[in-house]
Amino acid sequence: MAADDRTVRRVAAGTLSADTAQSSGMRRLAAVSGRLTASEALFMGETHMAAGAVSGNHHHGVAETAIYVVSGSPVFVYLEHGVEVRVEAAPGDYVYVPPFAPHREENPGDEVAVVVIARTTDESIVVNLERLDEPSAPGRS
Numbered sequence: 001m002a003a004d005d006r007t008v009r010r011v012a013a014g015t016l017s018a019d020t021a022q023s024s025g026m027r028r029l030a031a032v033s034g035r036l037t038a039s040e041a042l043f044m045g046e047t048h049m050a051a052g053a054v055s056g057n058h059h060h061g062v063a064e065t066a067i068y069v070v071s072g073s074p075v076f077v078y079l080e081h082g083v084e085v086r087v088e089a090a091p092g093d094y095v096y097v098p099p100f101a102p103h104r105e106e107n108p109g110d111e112v113a114v115v116v117i118a119r120t121t122d123e124s125i126v127v128n129l130e131r132l133d134e135p136s137a138p139g140r141s
Helices: none
Strands: 027-032 043-049 057-059 065-071 075-080 083-088 094-097 103-106 113-119 127-129
Antiparallel strands (some): 027 043, 043 113, 057 103, 057 127, 065 094, 075 083, 075 103
16 A cells, blocks of 8 residues: 555445455454555454354464444453453453463354454454464463
């Protein structure tokens, strides 16, 4: 994108791209990214999880992630001092996931969970992990 490019871009509902990093148990869709809108420092999209689904363990590298819950009752699971912590969310809630934080999502409810995600990178970084306690970056765990 040229330094003086001030083009406003619209991504229509129903045109989000599934051509993004994925984890088992969920479906990520990109709306705003470097490839789709020429964003230089922002990724935005949606994640959908079927009722009863559990995602694979993963983290998002250097990206901070902000999540807005649209529907369903997603649960965000991470480790704190070796103990699983469950953060339950409901429509209208916001959730913050720090960089390199291993976690997984679960949807124990009986309806599809849909969340809007925003990240501090222009693409969806996803590093899939075998376990939540797997080291997530050099020098970090």
